[in-house]
Amino acid sequence: MGDLPEFEVLHHFFRYDADTGILYRKVDYWSAKAGYRADMPDARGYRRVKFRGKTYIAHRLIWKMQTGKEPICQIDHKNRVRDDNRWSNLREATPSQNGRNMFREKRSGLPRGVTYTGRNYQAQIKVEGRQVYLGVFKTASAAAEAYGAAVNKYHGEYALGYGAAE
Numbered sequence: 070m071g072d073l074p075e076f077e078v079l080h081h082f083f084r085y086d087a088d089t090g091i092l093y094r095k096v097d098y099w100s101a102k103a104g105y106r107a108d109m110p111d112a113r114g115y116r117r118v119k120f121r122g123k124t125y126i127a128h129r130l131i132w133k134m135q136t137g138k139e140p141i142c143q144i145d146h147k148n149r150v151r152d153d154n155r156w157s158n159l160r161e162a163t164p165s166q167n168g169r170n171m172f173r174e175k176r177s178g179l180p181r182g183v184t185y186t187g188r189n190y191q192a193q194i195k196v197e198g199r200q201v202y203l204g205v206f207k208t209a210s211a212a213a214e215a216y217g218a219a220v221n222k223y224h225g226e227y228a229l230g231y232g233a234a235e
Contacts (some may be wrong), residue, residue, distance in 0.1 A: 073125065082120065083107055087135070090154035092118060092127055112126045114151035129152050130203045132161070145227075151166045162165055165197070166227045182216030196223045 073079075084093045086167055092107045096135035098120070108127040112167075116127035127146045133152055147163035182203075183189050190206065190212035192203035203219055206212040 072123075073129060073133050074120065075233075076133060077139050079130060083118075083130070083134065085131055087156035090131075090152075090156070090158065092116075092131060092154070099228075110152060116152050116154060129131050130157055131156070132159065160226075161229070166224075167203050179209055180213035180216065182220070183212040192219070194219045194223060 074082075082095055082098060084095050085091075086093070093135050094101050094103050094105055094107045096103050101119075107120075108118045111117045114190050118125045118127050118130055126144075128146070128177045129140055132140045132144055135156060140161055143162050143164060145167045147158050147160060150158070173184050179185060179190075182192055182194050184193075186205065189205045190209045191208060192212040194203060194216060201219065201223075203212075203215045206215065
């Protein structure tokens with residue numbers, strides 16, 4: 070990725086409040102005044118910062134300011150609130166891990182990971198690109214329970230809605 074400003078430059082121009090997640094300008098820069106919030110919301114719900122002719126996603130700048138290095142992959146918002154850039158809410162994630170922390174509604178009305186097979190309910194989970202069969206169950210709730218246990222086992226802290234990530 071390598072397109073973020075240098076660590077020292079970020080700290081010269083910006084101040085980050087880790088408790089609130091707000092990025093402030095430290096010095097006047099064109100029409101942007103020192104002491105004011107540096108980031109603005111975008112159409113997707115993330116916060117963006119315009120700096121030196123480029124637009125950056127705020128949480129990536131924050132990551133570099135806090136760690137001194139660029140994110141290896143993506144930055145995940147633990148609580149799924151895209152503009153909540155508190156340090157306690159940010160973590161580095163692979164695209165797969167980040168995708169596990171997204172809420173998606175199933176159209177079938179069945180719990181996630183559960184399908185109806187005619188007489189029974191089947192549970193399965195995708196782990197590192199492959200489907201893992203969890204079994205056939207008499208009820209949707211039993212299949213959902215098996216799926217929930219597998220989510221916690223395979224996805225750990227990224228186990229959205231199944232205990233670990235709540």
